[in-house]
Amino acid sequence: MKRLLLLVFVFLYFTVNLLSLNDTIVIEEKNDSIPESIYQLVLLKNKDEIIPFTGLEESWFSCFIAGELSHFGDRMLDYQEMDVDSFPLDSMLEKRLLRESENKKKRLVLGINSDCDDATVRYSVADFVKEHPTVVVFFGSAEALEKWDGLSSAEVLLLSEENDSISQDHAAQALFGGIGIHGKLQTELAGKYPKGHGIDKRGGLRFEYAHPDSLGLDGKRLNERIDSVVMHAMALKAFPGCQILMAVDGKVIHRKSYGYHTYNKRVKVQDTDLYDLASVTKISGPLPLLMQLTGTGVLDLDRPFSNYWEDWKNRLFHRSNKDTLTLRQILAHQARLVPYLGFWRETKREGRFKRRFYRLEASPGFPYQVDEHLYLKERFQEKIFRMIRRSRLLPYVEYRYSGLSFLVYPEMISQITGTSYEKLLYSEVFKPLGASRLVYNPLEKGFSKGEIPPTEMDLFYRESQVHGRVHDEAAAVFGGVSGNAGLFGNANDLGKLMQMYLNKGSYGGQQLLPEQVVNEFTCVQFPENENRRGLGFDKPLLNNDSKEIDEAYPARSASAASFGHSGFTGTFVWMDPAYRVLYIFLSNRVFPTRENVALYDLNVRTAIQQILYDVLEEAN
Numbered sequence: 001m002k003r004l005l006l007l008v009f010v011f012l013y014f015t016v017n018l019l020s021l022n023d024t025i026v027i028e029e030k031n032d033s034i035p036e037s038i039y040q041l042v043l044l045k046n047k048d049e050i051i052p053f054t055g056l057e058e059s060w061f062s063c064f065i066a067g068e069l070s071h072f073g074d075r076m077l078d079y080q081e082m083d084v085d086s087f088p089l090d091s092m093l094e095k096r097l098l099r100e101s102e103n104k105k106k107r108l109v110l111g112i113n114s115d116c117d118d119a120t121v122r123y124s125v126a127d128f129v130k131e132h133p134t135v136v137v138f139f140g141s142a143e144a145l146e147k148w149d150g151l152s153s154a155e156v157l158l159l160s161e162e163n164d165s166i167s168q169d170h171a172a173q174a175l176f177g178g179i180g181i182h183g184k185l186q187t188e189l190a191g192k193y194p195k196g197h198g199i200d201k202r203g204g205l206r207f208e209y210a211h212p213d214s215l216g217l218d219g220k221r222l223n224e225r226i227d228s229v230v231m232h233a234m235a236l237k238a239f240p241g242c243q244i245l246m247a248v249d250g251k252v253i254h255r256k257s258y259g260y261h262t263y264n265k266r267v268k269v270q271d272t273d274l275y276d277l278a279s280v281t282k283i284s285g286p287l288p289l290l291m292q293l294t295g296t297g298v299l300d301l302d303r304p305f306s307n308y309w310e311d312w313k314n315r316l317f318h319r320s321n322k323d324t325l326t327l328r329q330i331l332a333h334q335a336r337l338v339p340y341l342g343f344w345r346e347t348k349r350e351g352r353f354k355r356r357f358y359r360l361e362a363s364p365g366f367p368y369q370v371d372e373h374l375y376l377k378e379r380f381q382e383k384i385f386r387m388i389r390r391s392r393l394l395p396y397v398e399y400r401y402s403g404l405s406f407l408v409y410p411e412m413i414s415q416i417t418g419t420s421y422e423k424l425l426y427s428e429v430f431k432p433l434g435a436s437r438l439v440y441n442p443l444e445k446g447f448s449k450g451e452i453p454p455t456e457m458d459l460f461y462r463e464s465q466v467h468g469r470v471h472d473e474a475a476a477v478f479g480g481v482s483g484n485a486g487l488f489g490n491a492n493d494l495g496k497l498m499q500m501y502l503n504k505g506s507y508g509g510q511q512l513l514p515e516q517v518v519n520e521f522t523c524v525q526f527p528e529n530e531n532r533r534g535l536g537f538d539k540p541l542l543n544n545d546s547k548e549i550d551e552a553y554p555a556r557s558a559s560a561a562s563f564g565h566s567g568f569t570g571t572f573v574w575m576d577p578a579y580r581v582l583y584i585f586l587s588n589r590v591f592p593t594r595e596n597v598a599l600y601d602l603n604v605r606t607a608i609q610q611i612l613y614d615v616l617e618e619a620n
Helices: 002-013 070-079 091-099 119-131 149-153 165-175 219-235 278-284 286-295 327-331 343-347 380-390 404-417 421-433 491-502 515-521 604-619
Strands: 041-046 059-066 083-086 105-113 134-139 156-160 241-248 251-259 368-371 374-376 438-440 487-489 563-567 571-576 581-587
Touching: 041 165, 059 070, 070 083, 070 105, 070 165, 105 119, 105 165, 119 134, 119 149, 134 149, 134 165, 156 165, 219 241, 219 251, 219 604, 241 491, 241 604, 251 491, 278 286, 278 487, 278 491, 278 563, 278 571, 286 404, 286 421, 286 515, 343 380, 380 404, 404 421, 421 438, 421 491, 438 491, 487 491, 491 571, 491 581, 571 604, 581 604
Parallel strands: 059 083, 059 105, 105 134, 134 156
Antiparallel strands: 041 156, 241 251, 241 581, 368 374, 438 487, 563 571, 571 581
């Protein structure tokens, strides 16, 4: 039956699907679907080398728009979460500017459409720029700029001599170093800047959002083939919607949102929506912090893990069976750990929640929220750690995937560093990346359910619809903050983290991870034992390129140097240094139930991944 489904899928894969786009698929094109043209961006002033922006974690951003510049504002939000408000400002916004970011650098960006050439607006801009350090982007001709005398006080002045969707897009990308700036004035700005003036700035610091054709790829063919696969999969209810992001050499060439949150087709998937990342959390949460600690010498991959997690040390009357396991063995899933323990089952009897473990309201003794009105006892974590320590070891040293150690890492990292795991992850990894849409417990961080596709109707543990809270039961008993699962995110911000891995630890002008550590973690550790895994990262099947298409994992064309991870909810990320490509697929395939395995039967994720390799090969 599975092979028959695959044959049908392959046939439709190359066939134009006749389903209605309006009824079945929602594609968020944005302006990166327009062929790239050359537009003149001229950097006239750049005090203290403010742009391209660096040190995002130390900065507080706000963007103001004078006139119609919607594409500019939208692209700014792809790089950094910020408020985007119309200019002139009302009194409340003015007060907020004085109140906010007392301990951070203010990065105020003002975009001006020269069409709003009004004396009152010009005076308001002059006063604002004089009172506040401001980065000004002016959309219009050099002659039009001469009328705006008040802009001479700006810290940064960037001139875009065109004002359309692409020039607005490129200006925002230039501010964050996605693209370079090399334009020169074609005429003199009397008394200010001579003809030929223009400050050069390199790009490639962060994502560039580009059209595939600009890289010599067939963008139309890429889009049509991916759309066909996704539409067919959704028609068979493999998932109600998804997000896909592809990048080549740091350039995002395909970024689309498809379908809906659920099969009732009421809420369309948006690029900003947050999906439950499931086990992709493993390489997105604890792993970058473990890599940082390895780089600083705090952790040694080949010393006993019990040196860092003392619960696994020898006891006076009880010898732990895990006291000699190394971090390398554990991260490569070669430590004989059992795959899973059903901790949550300990808290229920005959389908009912045990009173001693739960309360209906939060309190210091019951802080971990596992459902809307259900809070777990704090000391239950100690029981979990004991169960892990006392769990048996498998009889043979071989590759067996286990998530147990990832339940331990957050607490271990907190103990080692003296800082809470979650706080450390945001401050040391996510904030420098500008990835504010990577988050644990999104409902507690100000996100609404309307921004989060629901996952499963949980009939096993919580007996309710899981929506905005972690789907994984093991992560749920940790209050949603776990190394095993729990992170939510959108493809764009997750892509920043994965691009950092692809860049050998560098992104946005910062070396967040040592290059040698990235190299170590992303290579196969125990090939002699037929174990394909890296350290935390998944790798292609050994001899993957020689396997049949339905037996390969991931796509057959993925190089041996590639790495990534998948998640139970229907998520998948993969990076390939040999081709400099990044691929992300996010979905909620477990809606309404985990029994839905059509995503696997149809090989949707790796089929789409192979399309990218095919298009790259066709371009050569």
